[in-house]
Amino acid sequence: MSTVCLALASATAAAEAKPTMVTSIGPIVGGEDGMVVSSNNDAARVGAAVLADGGNAVDAAVAMQFALGVAEPGYSGIGGGGFMMIYDADTKSVTVIDSRERAPAKAKAGMFLQPDGKPVPFELRRTLGVAVGVPGALAGLQAALDEFGTRSLAALIEPSIALAEHGVVVTKLLADSLAEHGAILTENPIASAVFFPDGEPLQIGDLLVQPDLAETMRTLADDGIDAFYRGEIGEAFVAEVKAAGGKMTLADLKNYEVTFDEPLTGRYGDYELFTAAPPSSGGITVLQFLDLLETVGVGKHAVGSSARYHLVMKAMQLAFADRNAYLGDPEFVPLDLGAWLDPKYIAKRAALIELDGNTCPLPPGDLGGMAAAADLVDDVRADPQTTHVNVADRWGNLVSFTTSIEQHYGTGRMLPGYGFFLNNQLTDFDPRPGRPNSPAPDKRPLSSMSPTLVFRDGAPVYALGSPGGPRIIAAVAQVLLNLLEYGLELEPAVALPRVFSDLCDRKARWEPGLPAAVRTKLKQWGHGLRDDPEDVGDVGVIRREGGTFVGVADPRRDGVAVGLTRTE
Ligand code: GLU
Numbered sequence: 001m002s003t004v005c006l007a008l009a010s011a012t013a014a015a016e017a018k019p020t021m022v023t024s025i026g027p028i029v030g031g032e033d034g035m036v037v038s039s040n041n042d043a044a045r046v047g048a049a050v051l052a053d054g055g056n057a058v059d060a061a062v063a064m065q066f067a068l069g070v071a072e073p074g075y076s077g078i079g080g081g082g083f084m085m086i087y088d089a090d091t092k093s094v095t096v097i098d099s100r101e102r103a104p105a106k107a108k109a110g111m112f113l114q115p116d117g118k119p120v121p122f123e124l125r126r127t128l129g130v131a132v133g134v135p136g137a138l139a140g141l142q143a144a145l146d147e148f149g150t151r152s153l154a155a156l157i158e159p160s161i162a163l164a165e166h167g168v169v170v171t172k173l174l175a176d177s178l179a180e181h182g183a184i185l186t187e188n189p190i191a192s193a194v195f196f197p198d199g200e201p202l203q204i205g206d207l208l209v210q211p212d213l214a215e216t217m218r219t220l221a222d223d224g225i226d227a228f229y230r231g232e233i234g235e236a237f238v239a240e241v242k243a244a245g246g247k248m249t250l251a252d253l254k255n256y257e258v259t260f261d262e263p264l265t266g267r268y269g270d271y272e273l274f275t276a277a278p279p280s281s282g283g284i285t286v287l288q289f290l291d292l293l294e295t296v297g298v299g300k301h302a303v304g305s306s307a308r309y310h311l312v313m314k315a316m317q318l319a320f321a322d323r324n325a326y327l328g329d330p331e332f333v334p335l336d337l338g339a340w341l342d343p344k345y346i347a348k349r350a351a352l353i354e355l356d357g358n359t360c361p362l363p364p365g366d367l368g369g370m371a372a373a374a375d376l377v378d379d380v381r382a383d384p385q386t387t388h389v390n391v392a393d394r395w396g397n398l399v400s401f402t403t404s405i406e407q408h409y410g411t412g413r414m415l416p417g418y419g420f421f422l423n424n425q426l427t428d429f430d431p432r433p434g435r436p437n438s439p440a441p442d443k444r445p446l447s448s449m450s451p452t453l454v455f456r457d458g459a460p461v462y463a464l465g466s467p468g469g470p471r472i473i474a475a476v477a478q479v480l481l482n483l484l485e486y487g488l489e490l491e492p493a494v495a496l497p498r499v500f501s502d503l504c505d506r507k508a509r510w511e512p513g514l515p516a517a518v519r520t521k522l523k524q525w526g527h528g529l530r531d532d533p534e535d536v537g538d539v540g541v542i543r544r545e546g547g548t549f550v551g552v553a554d555p556r557r558d559g560v561a562v563g564l565t566r567t568e
Contacts, residue, residue: 021052021564028491028552031563033394035549036060037540039387039467039559042168043067046159047391048562050151057393058086058148059156061401062141064389066160070213071168073421074177074409075385075467078216078228079237080423081136082386082403083276084144085263085451087460089396094274094453095147096261099140099403100444101133101425105255106247107441112431119431127184127411129246131424133445134256135237137403138225143258148397154221161221164214164419167207171558175204177385177408184412191414191421212419229253233418240415240422255442263453266341268294268484271461275452277337279329282450282473284337288319288349289477291341293485295350303486303496306521307355312481313501313508313527314353316474317362320502323473325364325371328436329444334369358526360504372435388451388465390542392549394564398542400451400463402472450476454484460544466537466554471509474500475537483541490541490552498536501527509534 024031025044034057036047046067047060055063061084069077076082081101087094111130112120125131145153178185178201185191194210195202202208219227228234234253241248263274266287273290275283292315301307322340327333339345349365364371386404405423413422428445430437437446448470454462462483466475475498482493501508507528510519512535519529538554540561551561 029563034564039557042071057391057397061399063156076403080405087398099136104248109433129244133425167209181408279444280447386467402449468537
């Protein structure tokens with residue numbers, strides 16, 4: 001563990017006699033008066049500075065989102081949306097601010113179909129104007145501040161204007177992403193000029209400077225989010241979507257409203273879990289997974305054993321079978337999620353778990369309502385990307401916030417003159433009409449984001465979440481299992497190799513470090529495994545231990561935790 005101590009409080013803070021904080025920065029650190037965890041160093045520092053200056057966890061999370069839009073512009077930003085889960089220590093209540101993108105009013109059920117009725121291939125679909133959802137990001141940040149914040153949006157955006165103007169140092173994560181997924185940008189002269197100066201992708205240590213984005217944020221600071229939802233930025237956005245073949249109008253932006261969602265709740269042993277409800281599939285799938293494993297007594301098997309990995313894969317497949325068949329935006333698809341977690345239903349499903357076999361297919365359970373056939377569209381898609389932050393403040397408020405523009409660089413289209421990407425979040429719809437997750441006007445596509453808070457005896461213990469598309473669910477669920485069932489310390493709980501198995505007849509993903517003996521055994525039990533290891537998510541966690549916080553950033557990305565402690 002490497003920690004660095006430095007004074008963060010600003011001159012203004014000192015002048016106003018605000019408490020001076022020292023911070024510890026590293027992959028795992030402690031702090032008595034606050035904590036931020038992010039996959040990005042710049043965002044973590046921006047968030048920590050807000051806390052040091054007396055801002056609360058929501059203020060810090062908002063400032064971090066703007067910083068992430070600068071430092072990880074291909075993963076999230078003004079052009080996207082997400083789910084912010086907030087624990088308000090005053091009222092002891094948990095709220096989810098849902099800023100998920102919506103389909104425009106002119107969206108059509110068959111908008112992703114070719115003339116022959118087949119879905120447009122994913123690599124083309126992701127670039128289409130009809131793939132762009134009405135962004136909820138700014139509305140979500142403003143709503144969070146209105147309800148829970150203590151600072152203005154203008155103040156919280158300020159540090160990120162400076163980052164965009166003066167530049168951020170290109171991280172390994174960004175350099176790798178450009179090398180692997182940047183080809184889509186080479187067709188876009190605006191984005192190429194930013195990310196491929198002189199025709200070559202930016203490298204680790206280069207400076208990423210974004211003057212157009214700085215100007216956009218300055219406009220937002222001056223004129224508020226109406227500059228997007230009712231003003232010049234929105235007009236330019238809509239024009240660009242139309243130029244790409246979409247049907248979005250300024251009315252879609254004006255009509256966009258976030259929802260304040262009730263979190264989904266569940267239990268594991270003594271712990272109470274709060275997680276995101278639909279339109280994210282994340283929470284219910286995580287909760288079903290954990291209930292199934294608790295029911296089969298997974299704890300009898302050692303945490304690294306083949307048997308434990310086998311049970312994890314079977315429980316995941318069962319939970320994904322229900323997810324894939326039934327879930328959609330609850331404004332369009334009636335869902336009785338109580339039935340999904342009913343102990344009798346869980347026991348019936350758990351009885352399907354073979355101890356040493358992998359019989360396929362594994363059908364969804366009988367949950368009533370509208371169900372889709374289990375055949376998923378065989379999209380060949382790169383891993384989508386997004387980002388997750390956790391924040392805790394000295395008053396005991398917590399934020400767990402996942403936010404995204406879907407694929408790396410969204411549609412690959414950067415808004416000319418404004419410097420941010422158009423999301424391609426509507427590709428999270430099932431492209432085929434007549435299903436729970438088919439496109440429809442104003443509908444939100446199913447997400448996998450799983451921001452989660454865990455309580456014991458009414459007190460918060462953990463905040464966590466991950467990026468990674470459907471693998472978010474696998475990553476968050478396995479870390480929860482490691483913490484709540486196996487009682488692992490934070491670092492091993494996050495580092496332990498994870499697996500991802502959504503369908504029993506699809507080759508499972510496994511991470512580096514999964515022992516060869518375990519892989520051999522899993523194959524003997526009938527599991528198909530991919531040839532090479534790949535990461536499954538990137539889980540940041542904050543744990544509250546009495547009055548102290550411990551934060552851990554996942555070693556899979558460049559992330560850091562920053563802990564704050566008052567010196568006086
Ligand atoms: N489109 C994905 C979702 O909403 C983005 C999440 C991610 O890539 O991590 O689930």
